[in-house]
Amino acid sequence: MAKAIAKKKPLAKKSNTIKLNFDTSWEYAPAPESKSAATINKQYDLFINGEWQQPSSKKYFDTINPATEEKLSEVADANAADVDKAVKAARNAYDKVWKKMPAKERAKYIFRIARIMQEKARELAIVETLDGGKPIKESRDFDVPTAANHLFYYAGWADKLEYAFPNRRTEPLGVAGQITPWNFPLLMAAWKIAPALATGNTVVLKPAETTPLTTLKLAEIIQEADLPPGVVNIITGAGETGAAIVNHADVNKIAFTGSTNVGKIIQRAIAGTNKKATLELGGKAANIIFEDAPIDQAVEGVVNAIFFNQGHVCCAGSRLYVQESVAKEVIRKLRDRMQSLIVGDPMDKNTDIGAINSREQLNIIQKYIAIGKKEGAEMYESSCALPSKGFWCRPTIFSNVAQSNRIAQEEIFGPVLSILTFRTDDEVIEKANNSPYGLSAGVWTDKGSKIFNMTKRMRAGVVWANTFNKFDPTSPFGGYKESGFGREGGLHGLLPYLKLIN
Numbered sequence: 336m337a338k339a340i341a342k343k344k345p346l347a348k349k350s351n352t353i354k355l356n357f358d359t360s361w362e363y364a365p366a367p368e369s370k371s372a373a374t375i376n377k378q379y380d381l382f383i384n385g386e387w388q389q390p391s392s393k394k395y396f397d398t399i400n401p402a403t404e405e406k407l408s409e410v411a412d413a414n415a416a417d418v419d420k421a422v423k424a425a426r427n428a429y430d431k432v433w434k435k436m437p438a439k440e441r442a443k444y445i446f447r448i449a450r451i452m453q454e455k456a457r458e459l460a461i462v463e464t465l466d467g468g469k470p471i472k473e474s475r476d477f478d479v480p481t482a483a484n485h486l487f488y489y490a491g492w493a494d495k496l497e498y499a500f501p502n503r504r505t506e507p508l509g510v511a512g513q514i515t516p517w518n519f520p521l522l523m524a525a526w527k528i529a530p531a532l533a534t535g536n537t538v539v540l541k542p543a544e545t546t547p548l549t550t551l552k553l554a555e556i557i558q559e560a561d562l563p564p565g566v567v568n569i570i571t572g573a574g575e576t577g578a579a580i581v582n583h584a585d586v587n588k589i590a591f592t593g594s595t596n597v598g599k600i601i602q603r604a605i606a607g608t609n610k611k612a613t614l615e616l617g618g619k620a621a622n623i624i625f626e627d628a629p630i631d632q633a634v635e636g637v638v639n640a641i642f643f644n645q646g647h648v649c650c651a652g653s654r655l656y657v658q659e660s661v662a663k664e665v666i667r668k669l670r671d672r673m674q675s676l677i678v679g680d681p682m683d684k685n686t687d688i689g690a691i692n693s694r695e696q697l698n699i700i701q702k703y704i705a706i707g708k709k710e711g712a713e714m715y716e717s718s719c720a721l722p723s724k725g726f727w728c729r730p731t732i733f734s735n736v737a738q739s740n741r742i743a744q745e746e747i748f749g750p751v752l753s754i755l756t757f758r759t760d761d762e763v764i765e766k767a768n769n770s771p772y773g774l775s776a777g778v779w780t781d782k783g784s785k786i787f788n789m790t791k792r793m794r795a796g797v798v799w800a801n802t803f804n805k806f807d808p809t810s811p812f813g814g815y816k817e818s819g820f821g822r823e824g825g826l827h828g829l830l831p832y833l834k835l836i837n
């Protein structure tokens with residue numbers, strides 16, 4: 336295996352003065368993960384009633400590696416008839432098996448799925464990176480372990496619901512229709528399947544069309560865990576398949592993570608029905624640096640908040656508010672740090688920023704970069720070379736951004752940061768809350784009292800203090816305003832899958 340040894344340009348020989356070299360041109364020997372540790376089938380059918388079934392249309396569509404544009408596999412395109420089959424299987428499993436099963440037995444299945452996921456962690460990380468373009472260090476160290484942790488966590492709740500909701504009797508809802516986005520495919524599937532199963536519901540889940548592979552791998556794991564047929568059904572397809580799930584009369588609950596636009600379509604579609612819904616939608620998080628913050632730590636936090644996962648994060652800190660007195664220093668340090676970020680092969684463990692998920696998403700990001708320039712903001716991008724094939728975007732910042740600019744108001748969903756300044760606490764709270772979204776926010780300051788003041792007054796589902804993008808299965812996650820409603824994770828994440836009786 337190639338060694339990841341950092342090679343540095345030699346220091347120029349100087350007389351007797353010791354000079355520290357802050358040159359950022361580190362180069363690492365390539366250290367790619369091996370594709371051969373993962374098996375990807377040439378073709379995937381639909382996982383319905385515990386079996387792999389051909390789609391009734393016999394149609395399949397390609398899923399590609401966005402870093403190379405090579406085809407990885409082809410997956411079934413499910414239509415309304417397939418969705419109906421999957422919902423029938425889920426209903427049958429609900430009535431005949433799952434709702435009658437003692438809760439501690441249900442828990443054992445969820446534990447088993449989590450354990451197998453851990454055993455296959457390396458393969459899952461490789462497939463997630465190949466299909467989605469995210470750096471292997473993220474899929475390996477964050478996505479896969481966090482997905483397994485969610486399953487472990489909710490397995491623990493399955494037989495303790497009476498403690499979660501004291502003096503209340505709980506009942507599952509029935510069949511849950513679940514739809515996930517392309518940025519965290521395996522993690523979002525685990526976020527949705529784990530609480531649904533723990534509370535006694537059965538599932539029909541559809542992953543996003545550009546990143547279906549790890550969810551199909553999860554179907555293989557579910558089969559290996561001997562989960563009773565029909566308890567979890569995985570079907571693939573694009574928006575029309577998702578709409579067929581949403582509109583199916585025998586689905587009791589919709590759990591959707593994706594864009595605000597599609598969230599609105601779903602809400603309109605289920606209005607007037609008895610379906611319960613959780614909608615986890617877009618974001619435009621404010622990340623706020625006060626002058627008393629540890630600046631180096633804050634700059635590192637900003638890098639993590641927006642460049643992590645190519646900015647393909649709903650809670651990405653894409654609006655940076657810096658107190659005027661430290662703005663110059665923060666921007667200078669941020670530019671320096673951007674120069675050292677490694678953009679390229681997502682399979683290389685040294686890569687910081689991988690490939691943009693699809694050509695369509697790259698077009699959207701480029702459109703916003705052009706809008707930012709037109710709006711008169713000052714743009715800076717790192718000078719790194721980009722691979723010739725695949726979809727890539729250099730880390731980019733805009734300073735001198737106005738609150739009303741589109742790049743400060745609209746979700747870009749790429750490694751593009753808008754920087755604004757402020758003078759007082761009241762001013763920054765007003766600006767941070769002046770957004771149609773309210774998913775997450777960050778505060779960097781030395782003062783605990785300031786943190787409490789900000790977290791109390793900010794309209795965001797999660798507010799991180801002196802850190803960003805930290806997740807834990809025990810913490811609820813969800814939005815305000817157009818970022819959606821309902822919570823996933825923690826004890827709160829059980830409630831959207833239950834009826835509380837008396």
Ligand code: NAD
Pocket residue numbers: 514515516517518519541542543544572573574575576577578579581592593594595597598600601614615616617618648649650746748774814818819
């Ligand atoms: P998207 O809304 O385009 O697609 C999400 C899913 O919905 C996909 O599986 C898609 O096939 C399906 N879909 C599309 N049209 C549909 C319809 N009419 N009915 C039912 N399903 C339909 O979103 P995306 O581009 O995959 O993901 C990016 C978006 O997701 C961003 O806006 C991001 O902020 C958001 N997101 C939010 C969270 C959160 O927790 N709040 C987490 C991750 C991503």
